[in-house]
Each structure stands twice: as C-alpha cells, then as structure tokens.
Amino acid sequence: MAQIFHHSTNTFARITIFGAVFILAFLGWAFDTLNRSAYSTRATQPREQPVPFSHAHHVGAIGIDCRYCHTTVETSGFANIPPTKTCMNCHSQIWLTSPTLEPVRASFRTGESIRWTRVNDLPDFVYFNHSIHVNKGVGCESCHGRVDQMPLTWQENSLQMEWCLNCHRNPEKYVRPREFITKMGYQPDGDQDTIGRQLVKEYGIQDARTLTSCSICHR
Amino acid sequence: MRTNFLFGAVVLVLASGVACRQDMHDQPKYIPLRPTDFFADGRSERQLIDGTVARGHLNDDAVYFDGKTADGKAVEQFPFPVTKDVILRGQTRYNVYCAPCHDRLGEGNGMVVRRGYRHPPSYHIGRLRQAADGYIFDVITNGFGAMPDYAAQIPVRDRWTIVAYVRALQLSHNASVNDVPADARGQLDHPTPVPGGEK
Numbered sequence: 443m444a445q446i447f448h449h450s451t452n453t454f455a456r457i458t459i460f461g462a463v464f465i466l467a468f469l470g471w472a473f474d475t476l477n478r479s480a481y482s483t484r485a486t487q488p489r490e491q492p493v494p495f496s497h498a499h500h501v502g503a504i505g506i507d508c509r510y511c512h513t514t515v516e517t518s519g520f521a522n523i524p525p526t527k528t529c530m531n532c533h534s535q536i537w538l539t540s541p542t543l544e545p546v547r548a549s550f551r552t553g554e555s556i557r558w559t560r561v562n563d564l565p566d567f568v569y570f571n572h573s574i575h576v577n578k579g580v581g582c583e584s585c586h587g588r589v590d591q592m593p594l595t596w597q598e599n600s601l602q603m604e605w606c607l608n609c610h611r612n613p614e615k616y617v618r619p620r621e622f623i624t625k626m627g628y629q630p631d632g633d634q635d636t637i638g639r640q641l642v643k644e645y646g647i648q649d650a651r652t653l654t655s656c657s658i659c660h661r
Numbered sequence: 662m663r664t665n666f667l668f669g670a671v672v673l674v675l676a677s678g679v680a681c682r683q684d685m686h687d688q689p690k691y692i693p694l695r696p697t698d699f700f701a702d703g704r705s706e707r708q709l710i711d712g713t714v715a716r717g718h719l720n721d722d723a724v725y726f727d728g729k730t731a732d733g734k735a736v737e738q739f740p741f742p743v744t745k746d747v748i749l750r751g752q753t754r755y756n757v758y759c760a761p762c763h764d765r766l767g768e769g770n771g772m773v774v775r776r777g778y779r780h781p782p783s784y785h786i787g788r789l790r791q792a793a794d795g796y797i798f799d800v801i802t803n804g805f806g807a808m809p810d811y812a813a814q815i816p817v818r819d820r821w822t823i824v825a826y827v828r829a830l831q832l833s834h835n836a837s838v839n840d841v842p843a844d845a846r847g848q849l850d851h852p853t854p855v856p857g858g859e860k
C-alpha cells in the first residue's frame with residue numbers, strides 16, 4: 443500500500459508535538475491572567491448607584507470621617523451602609539431642591555430603603571470581619587484605596603485569596619497607628635518597616651502561620 | 662478503549678461545568694442588609710416591634726440613658742467618673758460626629774456650615790457654658806432646633822464622653838495661666854500648633 447503521508451510531513455508532526463507544550467502553557471497563562479485581571483474581579487470599575495453618591499465630595503471636599511456614616515466599622519464585622527436618616531441630617535437643609543437627591547427624599551418620606559448596589563462582595567464561604575482589622579491598625583485605605591477621590595465607589599483590590607494572604611503574611615508592611623485608620627493619604631512618620639514591626643508587636647498581631655491557616659477565613 | 666476515552670472526556674467537560682456553579686458564592690442565607698422577597702418591604706433585617714425590650718436593654722436608668730433626674734431636670738453631674746481616657750475617647754467621637762458642623766474648636770464654623778447649613782451657636786457663649794451636662798447630652802440624643810439627633814449613630818456611653826470633651830473645649834477657651842501646672846508653664850512661651858486643629 444502506498445504511503446498516505448509523504449516523508450516531509452514529519453516536520454508538521456514535530457511542530458505540533460513541540461508546539462503543544464507552548465499552546466498548553468499559553469492557555470494556562472491566559473486563563474490565569476484573565477482570572478486575576480480587573481475584568482473578572484471587577485476591580486476599579488465604578489458601579490452605578492440609585493443616587494450618584496460621591497465620596498470625593500463628602501470625604502475629600504467636606505472632610506467627613508468614614509465613621510460618621512459607616513458607624514459600626516470599629517465594633518462589628520459589617521461596616522454598615524448609612525440609613526437615609528444619616529443623609530437627611532444634612533440634606534434636610536442643604537441641596538434641598540437638587541433633583542439628584544430626590545430618591546433620598548422619597549425614601550425618607552415613604553420609609554422605603556434605598557437599594558444601593560454592592561461594590562465589594564466576597565463569596566459567602568469567606569469570613570471577613572472589619573472590626574479586627576480596624577482595631578489592629580489596618581486602615582481603610584490599605585484595602586479600599588483612595589476612597590476620598592472616588593466620584594462613584596469602586597472596588598480597589600482584587601479581593602482574591604492571594605490578596606488577603608499577601609497581607610496576612612506581612613502585616614508589618616501595612617499597619618499604621620490606630621488613630622489614623624480612617625485617614626486617606628497616610629504617610630508613615632518615618633520608616634514603615636520599623637514602625638510596622640513595632641506596631642505588630644504592640645497590637646499583638648499573630649504570626650503568619652496562624653493568620654494563613656484556612657480556618658481563619660473559611661469557618 | 663475508545664469508549665473509555667470518550668467517557669473520560671465527557672466527565673471532564675461536565676466537571677468543568679460544575680466548577681462554574683455559584684451556589685457556594687451566593688448561599689441562601691442573610692448577611693447584613695441583603696434583601697429578601699419574603700417580607701413586603703424587602704428587608705431581611707426586621708425592626709423591633711413597638712414595645713419589645715431586648716434582654717439587658719430595659720434602659721430604666723434615666724440619669725444615664727436620658728441625662729435627666731427623676732423630676733425631668735437635666736442632670737448636673739456625670740453618671741460615671743471622668744478620666745483622661747474618657748476625654749480622649751470623647752475627642753475622637755467629637756471630631757467624627759460634631760466637627761463637620763461645630764468645627765474642631767466648637768465655634769460653629771464647620772465645613773457643612775460653610776456650605777449653607779444653619780450656623781450653630783459657639784460652645785463658648787455664657788449660656789452654653791452654664792448649661793448642665795445632662796442638657797448637652799439631651800441635645801445629642803434628641804436634637805435641638807435645626808440640629809438633627811444623633812441617637813442612632815452614637816451609643817450612649819460615647820455621647821457622655823462627647824459631653825466631657827465639649828466641657829474640656831469650653832474650659833480651654835477660658836483658661837488663664839494659673840490653670841496650667843507650674844512645671845508646664847515654660848512651654849507656653851513656645852506655642853506649638855495643636856495637632857489635628859482646624860483643617
């Protein structure tokens with residue numbers, strides 16, 4: 443029987459066998475990059491909200507502290523989204539006629555909640571708690587970025603496990619004195635490494651082995 | 662052999678499909694503020710029915726919880742001892758909740774006032790210097806005129822610490838050299854700016 447493939451087609455065979463390694467590696471790389479990209483984690487994408495609430499106005503321009511609205515951030519796992527009453531503390535007197543604030547006034551009149559769109563959302567199988575971080579000197583900025591410059595709120599970091607672990611392994615790179623937790627644009631007063639190590643000791647932050655054990659976050 | 666291979670491929674494809682399910686990401690449980698279809702108003706967090714009292718929250722100590730004595734007068738005395746820690750705590754709370762309007766010194770020129778909110782009186786006028794502790798507590802708890810109430814945002818104890826800090830502010834504005842401890846008077850000649858003063 444005559445040969446189906448000529449001798450010369452061996453080249454193709456070699457190329458495909460050799461190339462497969464690269465193609466597989468490329469697919470792996472592409473998948474990994476896509477998975478970590480802002481496209482799939484939705485980081486840095488501003489979300490549409492029923493009221494275009496701007497942290498840049500309220501925090502950046504007027505200088506209101508985060509805790510004025512996110513009242514429970516120091517005492518509970520949940521940071522709290524302010525109720526309409528909190529907005530009306532000021533907006534019962536200023537920007538009274540602004541049409542952008544109509545949903546807020548309507549909510550105050552009727553008692554219906556404003557339905558904010560969630561921005562940061564961990565999967566439900568992850569346990570997260572604000573109070574422990576805030577009380578051990580991890581500032582809002584370390585996780586949420588420069589909120590005071592956000593006209594509409596976005597998620598700053600990937601919120602993937604890798605990101606949490608990166609800090610849990612080296613908290614000294616991020617911790618700051620407690621009085622600065624809500625400060626935006628914090629600059630350490632000296633060398634972060636020295637200050638960080640000192641604070642880790644002072645606040646009794648546990649070692650990396652404990653903080654990276656699975657049951658800390660998956661409980 | 663060939664069927665085995667096909668079977669394996671099908672299993673693989675199915676398995677990769679399973680990994681895309683989001684059941685464990687979005688579990689049917691209520692985390693804070695998650696909406697629900699079950700109640701007409703869409704809230705999974707239910708408000709207390711009028712008249713219910715949670716265990717340990719009877720709050721019948723009128724002096725502590727209302728700042729009033731039995732006959733309804735504002736209390737003159739603090740319900741707990743004022744230590745340095747209390748005042749420092751009050752300082753942080755004051756700067757968060759009051760400074761947007763009353764500014765950090767208590768003059769009433771906060772940022773929100775500069776944007777058109779009604780101008781509050783300075784804390785340093787005679788009437789407010791003479792006001793009872795319980796009166797300031799009552800203003801925070803129930804509001805006063807154009808000022809909103811802060812009962813929902815500030816827990817009771819923190820309200821008292823704020824009262825202590827307002828008292829400290831008032832003292833600081835009417836202090837004389839004699840109020841400064843003798844060994845610290847030397848520093849008065851080199852005034853350093855107050856950290857965290859007016860921004």
